[in-house]
Amino acid sequence: MDIKYNPEAIELKWQKYWEKNKTFKAEKDTNKKKYYLLEMFPYPSGKIHIGHIRNYAIGDVVARYKRMRGYNVMHPMGWDAFGMPAENAAIENNTHPAKWTYSNIEAMRSQLKRVGFSYDWNREFATCSPAYYKWEQLLFLKMFKAKMAYRKESYVNWCQKCQTVLANEQVESGACWRCKEIVSQKKLNQWFFSITDYADELLDCCDKLPGWPPKVTLMQKNWIGKSIGASIKFFLEDNTKQNYIEVFTTRQDTVFGATFMCLAPEHPLVEKLSQGTERQKAVKEFVEKTIKLNRTDKEFEKQEKEGVFTGKYCINPFTQKKMPIYTANFALMEYGTGAVMSVPAHDQRDFDFAKKYNLEIIVVIQPQDEKLNPLTMTQAYTDEGILINSGEFNGIKNTDAMEAIADKLKKDGSGDKKVNFRLRDWGISRQRYWGAPIPIIYCKKCGIVPVPEKDLPVLLPEDIEIGKKEGSPLQSAANFKKTKCPQCKSEDACRETDTMDTFVESSWYFERYCSPNYQKSIIEKEENNYWMPVDQYIGGVEHAVLHLLYSRYFTRVLNKFGFVNHKEPFTNLLTQGMVCKETHKCAKCGFLFPEQVKPEKQNKKCAICGGEVKTGRVEKMSKSKKNVIEPSELISEYGADTTRLFCLFAAPPERDLEWSKTGVEGSFRFINRVFRIVYTNINTIASASPYTDTPDKLSGEIKKLYKKTHVTIARVTNDIENRFHFNTAISAVMELINELYLIDDNTNTKKDPNLPKVLKFAIQTAILLLSPIVPHVCEELWLVLGHKNGITNAQWPEYRKDALTKDQVEIAAQVNGKIRSKFLSEPDIEDEKLKEIALSDERVLKFINNKPIKKIIVVKNKLVNIVI
RNA sequence: GCCCGGGUGGCGGAACUGGUAGACGCAAGGGACUUAAAAUCCCUCAGCUCAUAGUGGCUGUACGAGUUCAAUUCUCGUCCUGGGCACCA
Known part of the structure; x- marks a missing residue:
């Protein structure tokens, strides 16, 4: 046979054929069952990496399979094109972010085409094009008018290196998720989307997503963090009966044991309470010291629980006892009300704090088997028990008293039942250039004025200087910033110079794919109704909360405005694992490329310094670890088909793949x-x-x-x-x-x-x-x-x-669960017959050894087990 | 600390509902073809063990118990490992 497998010739031939015949073009056809398959679109960083190939190969198998099954398959691809690397590259290479981005897209598109993925390229778009972000701005305006987008001053996570605000989700153990710089706190005016309005719904609907991995919905549930409890007012001991501290607690059953109060250092009352007292100086020092170390800081995790007395007291509404008010470093302004009612007998943290500052401990829950003594207790008792020292609630099981105490709070006017969420509103302002402008104008007279819809899009100006000045480039772009007020026509107005978080673009791109070129509105409804929701979504598990939760929220927003009919965007979700490879590390030179490692008799040597090389753990491919595989090299050596085959064969999709x-x-x-x-x-x-x-x-x-x-x-x-x-x-x-x-x-x-x-x-x-x-x-x-x-x-x-039926099946003959013989038989024969064969088997008889048989278990077509 | 996964040969991984552990591939060793190499093809391949070399025996799915005629699979405990959350009141 002379014909040799030549991957390159074959692959280029068929790629041309598919393109010419528009094989993968998807069009609405109500006579056919649709299948919308989507993989998470890439950020155009410049090169496709092997992780992309794996992700897209998985998707492509499903797309092609469904096509062969007769589905009308839509399989789109595009670019998540706004984001910081473009700006960083602009500074480094002195190019414009747009130029950099579009040339990266060119390169990556041709790489993807070379792998032969069955995309409908007619639907391609980049989120940085005005034709796309125009609709995002429109949606912002709708949200603004519906009070779902609002502005407030708040502490934000600030990355000094990236000069930008980060969402909590973008802070990973105190560091910027992108550049790993330690994050600090800064007070700024920010735009927020009110995702918390949907907290309950997003949480409840987690259980209505059977096509999602339970792991992902669990992560979302934890992220939303619903707690059921009560709010309680503690009036200050200032005889006015007007000023109070409100707390949120999940343990209103222990309220009779609350002996002191802890406020977050940022709590507005902290300064007020200590003002003019001898405590003022100590409090001020403590607050300053604590705020500097923000809660996401590494140091913060290690620090001991401590606080200072503000000098004032509040009154426990149930016991009427005086409770000293402290400010403490463990009280978080962002959670609940920023104030904690402290019950040292039944909360370990409060217990430690009470011991440290010699505060009163009152036991209010008595366990069944032992008697708690506040003087001899060595730790808090946090389990269930019977209420004591709790007035009219004495003798009731604490879990049963939850409801009754909440009711009494309401009746007395000192509180109510309350549900609290860990989830906070989504801060979307970014002090960056390369993002979608927020369509808002600030007028000296009229205040905050939305850009009229007819004036959209608010275009990103092209003639800007990046990296020359501190802060956002848009702030120094006079032509952009200076504008007329659309309401009063005053010249004394300026545009918002912040741009939107890039997670906004990726929260609705899957909707736009259904009608990517529609000019009249954000979404063409008939197309959308036909294609949506996405039948199968595939991407990295690292987006389990960020992108996927925002997308669920945005879909609800679009639904509310009547743009779409569905509420959940993704029916089925597959989260694939990372692509990993072994690493090589030399003590002196650090990580090494494989070609820098010289194999010698016993161990490997470093080609640079000759030192010993350790083969490190198998880790996610990354440039810094020098364990990256270049897809383009792989494809030119073996072809796209081999590359795809290996990515699919080496491990099931959800697991990490070892190269x-x-x-x-x-x-x-x-x-x-x-x-x-x-x-x-x-x-x-x-x-x-x-x-x-x-x-x-x-x-x-x-x-x-x-x-x-x-x-x-x-x-x-x-x-x-x-x-x-x-x-x-x-x-x-x-x-x-x-x-x-x-x-x-x-x-x-x-x-x-x-x-x-x-x-x-x-x-x-x-x-x-x-x-x-x-x-x-x-x-x-x-x-x-x-x-x-x-x-x-x-x-x-x-x-x-x-x-599918077999002519013969192999039956295992067991004695006491151990296989002693095997024989072939016709399938589906009677149990009795199988027993007979097994019992006449020499090897089986040898092991039975004339002992009495207790019972015989027969599993059809599988085995006979003789128990003696 | 809390909440989820995961732990199977030299390696990646199979075993779908408790029913013959190790499919398939890689690596390794042996052989065939060849002047030679590559390519290709065939055989062996969990460990230990045996006067009987066999469809032999014993052990074996991180470890220890348990349920069961039967456990990689179910339950409990321990260890290791990956991930998420982390002073959440």
């Missing part, structure tokens, strides 16, 4: 095996029509092969359709191919007149089953097999039920 050079070679070998099995048999099968009849008319090896082919169809279909376990789908086809090679060698079966037909069916089926995974080579082989219309829209093979 292996030899594994890639194995994948390449397999494609070659497939390629060869077609060509070596082509003369035999070329003119044969595939056998599709019942297996009973066949015999011997041919029958076995025919049945194996149907079993393979069943396995692959199940693995793709129900489990996304492409690794086992591939191994099933590998088994079939292995079997085909055995037939090829077997001269006896070569005389069977049914051979060409069955062989054709088997080979053709293998090609069809592989086609979503390695589409190019399959298109080529499909053509070789004589099909002129392309494999992309060929029908997915169906299996025959009568071909």
